[in-house]
Structure formats: structure tokens, C-alpha cells
Amino acid sequence: MSWDQVWIDVNIATMDPEISAPYGAITDAAIAIKEGKIAWMGPRSELPEFDVLSTPVYRGKDGWLTPGLIDAHTHLVFAGNRANEFELRLQGASYEEIARAGGGIISTVKACREASEAELFELGRQRLNALAKEGVTTVEIKSGYGLDTETELKLLRVARELGKHHHVDVKITFLGAHAIPPEYKDNSDAYVDLVLDEMLPAVIQEGLADAVDVFCENIAFSLAQTERVLSAAKQAGLDIKLHAEQLSNLGGSAMAAKLGAKSVDHIEYLDEAGVKALSESGTCATLLPGAFYFLRETQMPPIDMLRQYEVPMVLASDYNPGSSPLCSSLLMLNMGCTLFRLTPEEALAGMTRNAAKALGVEASVGVLKVGMQADFCLWDITTPAALAYSYGVDVCKEVLKNGNLVHQ
Ligand SMILES: [Zn+2]
Known part of the structure; x- marks a missing residue:
């Protein structure tokens, strides 16, 4: 046998459902890599x-290998931050007072419109580094803080450059319909027209996005507006996904599922009809415990029903300055278990196998088996459950991307 490298003294949480042990585990295992792929x-x-x-030959000191982690929902390209607003709120200011002081999403939009591509790239790079240090090898990045054509394209180009220059693989999502910009405050349909007639064609022409997303909610876009955007994206051959059922139940998830969405995200208010629709279309349910925690929400996503209907559950950071300023994959594994009562195995599947499915990359990453990309992490832990159990101690010992060591 001729291989490029071999790892021994390791246990492997393959996450391969065809291996019946919990986590698809193989204890006292070995793994061989050839040309960036798993060869044995x-x-x-x-x-x-x-x-x-x-x-x-590398020795894993009896640690555990897992697939490289996948953060399937982030907004990590943005400028500015909302720490002042966070402080004002804790000092007792109301939402109206904060909005009047220029806070809220509009402050991030303003900062993004003013920032250069180089500034945004550097900020994005630092955040990607933070995720990569915790074992992330694939990430999704959304636009959505431009809300005008020029800035939306700028954010998408920065995401594309990050993918070119960072070892982490980047999947890009156009989220022009994230919020209604102040210029269109009283005419949201005209903004949707702009998204469809100007932004989306430009995004497609430059090949800037893999998928299109919308924030379907009372405070954002209606079900009808959302359907217009997702249908157009689907017609253009892009993947579709949705921020849905976060604060109320508008039926966005079921509509997106019928259009063949890869995932619906947040879904705290999803009902049984919605869960059934996901199950019928094979759409993933992306759980975002960071936003649930930071906003101190109390409505739990319907975890038991998702289990019952065997909907693949994904776990992601939703890293963003407003509702989840938490740039950590391992913290999400922990919160998925503590806040949403996932099992540690479900949590890990949510950042590996199921996350790959949500991004349409399940043919190459997300589980460890022969023929897959050699994207994996070596953790200094004695059981895979430890990844979700504890937080704050650096247990990520090695990360391999396409068979190359990228973190030590
Ligand atoms: Zn989000």
C-alpha cells in the first residue's frame, strides 16, 4: 500500500450512519490518507x-478523531459591533431609545456600507481563524448587512475571497432580504423588487452565491414576499434556505420545504404540519442555540417532533453582531445539549453529517469514510460526549484539511 500518511493510536467517531455503534465509532483505529482523501x-x-x-505515521495518543466541524449558518462578514447597544440595554434603555440612538441592525448596515473590502476581509479572517481553531473546516457565510446592491455584492465578494485565501471551505449565501432598509420602510414590496430585479441578477452574473436565504418574519418579510424571492432563486438553479419561525409561526418552513429548501433555520415556533413538510422534502432543521440564549428566548424548537419525523437536525453558531455574537463551534455543541436537550451525539451530527447535508456538500465531507475528503480533527478527549460536555479548555489538538495539517 502506498499512502501519504497514516494515523494510529486513535479512536474515530466517523459519524457514518452505516456503522451501527454510537457516533459510528471505531476504537483503536487507524486511518490512511492519499491525495487529500481517506484511502483506508x-x-x-x-x-x-x-x-x-x-x-x-502520526500517533493520536489515544485521542478521538471526528470529521472537521461544519458551521452551516453564520453572518461572519460584518463591520462594527453592537457592544454599546448591549450595554445601553443592560442599563435599562428601551428598544425605541436604542433605535433612536442609531442602534439595531441599521448600525451594522451603516458600518458595512462604510467599510472597505479590505477591512471586511480582515474582520472575517479573524473570525474564521477563531472557528478554525475549534475544528471548523467548512463554513457558510451570508450577506445581509448591505441592503443595497453595491454593499450586498461587496459582502459576497469578501466571503468569496475568504474562501480563496483561508483553508476553511466557504459556502456563500445571498441574504439581501434580511431586513427592510430604512429607505424602503413604508414600501417593503419595492425593496423585494430591488432584490429580485437588480441584486439577484448581479449575484448570479458574478457567480457570487451558492444559495439564497430570506428572513421570513413579521418584523421582516411576509410569506408572499419570501416565496417570490425563493422561487426566483430556485428558478436560477441556486439552493434555497430560510430564516423561519423564529419569533412566530408564519408557515415559512412548510412553504420553503415545498420548494425544496436545503434547510430552514431557527424554527422555535415550528408546528407539526411544518415538521411533516420538512420530513417529506428532506429539508434539514437548523437549530441556533446562540441566538436563543443571547435573546433570552423561552420558546423551544420542537426537538421531539423533529426526532419523531426523522428530520436531520443541524446545529450552527448564527454568528452575528445582533443576536449571536458567539464565534464558537464548541459552545454551540454545549448549548445544543444544555438549552435544546440534544444528545451529545445529535449535537455532533448537527455540526458534521447533517450540516454537510444542509450545505449540499455531503458527498465529500461530514462523515469519515473511504473516499471522503480528509477533513478531520484530533481531540484530546476520552469520549466524544466530552466535546459537548465541557467548554473552555483547548482540546483541539490537530486539524487536517484535505489531508494537510492546518492547526497545531
Ligand atoms: Zn441568521
């Missing part, structure tokens, strides 16, 4: 003979 994997006792003189 199994119990070490079955490792075929290979040329030990010419093949680097």
Missing part, C-alpha cells in the same frame, strides 16, 4: 501492510 480506515489490527520507511 478501520480497526488498527486490520491495517494492511505499508511502507513504514517512506510513509509518515
Whole structure:
């Protein structure tokens, strides 16, 4: 056998559903890599003979390997921050007072319109580094803080540059319909026209997005407006996904599922009809405990029903300056369990196998098996449950991307 590298003294949480053990685990395992892909994997006792003189052999000190983590929902390209607003609110200011002082999403929009591509790139790079340090090898990044054509395109271009220059793979989502900009305060339909007639064609022409997303909510876009945007995106051959059922139940999830959405995200207020629609269309349910925590929400997503209908559950950071300023994959594993009562195995599946599905990359990443990309992490833990159990101690020892060591 001729391989580029071999790992031994490891246990592997493959997350492969075809391996019946919890986490698809193989204990006392070995894994061999060739040309960036997994070439062999199994119990070490079955490792075929290979040329030990010419093949680097790494020892995992009896730690655990998992697939590289996938953060399938972030807004990590933005300028400014909302720490002042956070402080004002805790000092007792009302939402109206904060809005009058220029706070809220509009302050982020203003900062993004003013920032250069270089500034946004550097901010995005630092945040990607933070995620990568915790084992993230694939991330989704949305636009949505421009709310005009020029700035939306700028944010998408920055996301694309991050993908080119950072080892983390970036999937890009156009979220022009994130909020109604002040210029269109009394005419949201005209803003949707702008998204459809000007922004989306430009995004498609430049090949700037893999998917299109909308914030479907009473405080954002109606069900009818959302359907217009998602239908146009689908017609253009882009993936679709949706911020839905976060603060109320408008039926966005069921509508998006019928259009074949990859995922619906937040979904605290999703009802049984909505869950059924997801199950019928194979749409993933993306849970965002960071926003639930930061906004101190109390309505739980329908976890038991999602289990019952076997809807793939995804867990993501929703990293953004307004409702989830928490740039951490491991914290999300913990919150998925503590706040939403996922099992540690469900939480890990939500940042590996199911997250890959939500981004349409399940053919190459998300589980460890022969033929898949060699994207994996070595963790200094004695059981995979430890990833969700504890937080704050640096347990990420190595990260490999396409077989290359990217973090030590
Ligand atoms: Zn979001």
C-alpha cells in the first residue's frame, strides 16, 4: 500500500450512519490518507501492510478523531459591533431609545456600507481563524448587512475571497432580504423588487452565491414576499434556505420545504404540519442555540417532533453582531445539549453529517469514510460526549484539511 500518511493510536467517531455503534465509532483505529482523501480506515489490527520507511505515521495518543466541524449558518462578514447597544440595554434603555440612538441592525448596515473590502476581509479572517481553531473546516457565510446592491455584492465578494485565501471551505449565501432598509420602510414590496430585479441578477452574473436565504418574519418579510424571492432563486438553479419561525409561526418552513429548501433555520415556533413538510422534502432543521440564549428566548424548537419525523437536525453558531455574537463551534455543541436537550451525539451530527447535508456538500465531507475528503480533527478527549460536555479548555489538538495539517 502506498499512502501519504497514516494515523494510529486513535479512536474515530466517523459519524457514518452505516456503522451501527454510537457516533459510528471505531476504537483503536487507524486511518490512511492519499491525495487529500481517506484511502483506508478501520480497526488498527486490520491495517494492511505499508511502507513504514517512506510513509509518515502520526500517533493520536489515544485521542478521538471526528470529521472537521461544519458551521452551516453564520453572518461572519460584518463591520462594527453592537457592544454599546448591549450595554445601553443592560442599563435599562428601551428598544425605541436604542433605535433612536442609531442602534439595531441599521448600525451594522451603516458600518458595512462604510467599510472597505479590505477591512471586511480582515474582520472575517479573524473570525474564521477563531472557528478554525475549534475544528471548523467548512463554513457558510451570508450577506445581509448591505441592503443595497453595491454593499450586498461587496459582502459576497469578501466571503468569496475568504474562501480563496483561508483553508476553511466557504459556502456563500445571498441574504439581501434580511431586513427592510430604512429607505424602503413604508414600501417593503419595492425593496423585494430591488432584490429580485437588480441584486439577484448581479449575484448570479458574478457567480457570487451558492444559495439564497430570506428572513421570513413579521418584523421582516411576509410569506408572499419570501416565496417570490425563493422561487426566483430556485428558478436560477441556486439552493434555497430560510430564516423561519423564529419569533412566530408564519408557515415559512412548510412553504420553503415545498420548494425544496436545503434547510430552514431557527424554527422555535415550528408546528407539526411544518415538521411533516420538512420530513417529506428532506429539508434539514437548523437549530441556533446562540441566538436563543443571547435573546433570552423561552420558546423551544420542537426537538421531539423533529426526532419523531426523522428530520436531520443541524446545529450552527448564527454568528452575528445582533443576536449571536458567539464565534464558537464548541459552545454551540454545549448549548445544543444544555438549552435544546440534544444528545451529545445529535449535537455532533448537527455540526458534521447533517450540516454537510444542509450545505449540499455531503458527498465529500461530514462523515469519515473511504473516499471522503480528509477533513478531520484530533481531540484530546476520552469520549466524544466530552466535546459537548465541557467548554473552555483547548482540546483541539490537530486539524487536517484535505489531508494537510492546518492547526497545531
Ligand atoms: Zn441568521
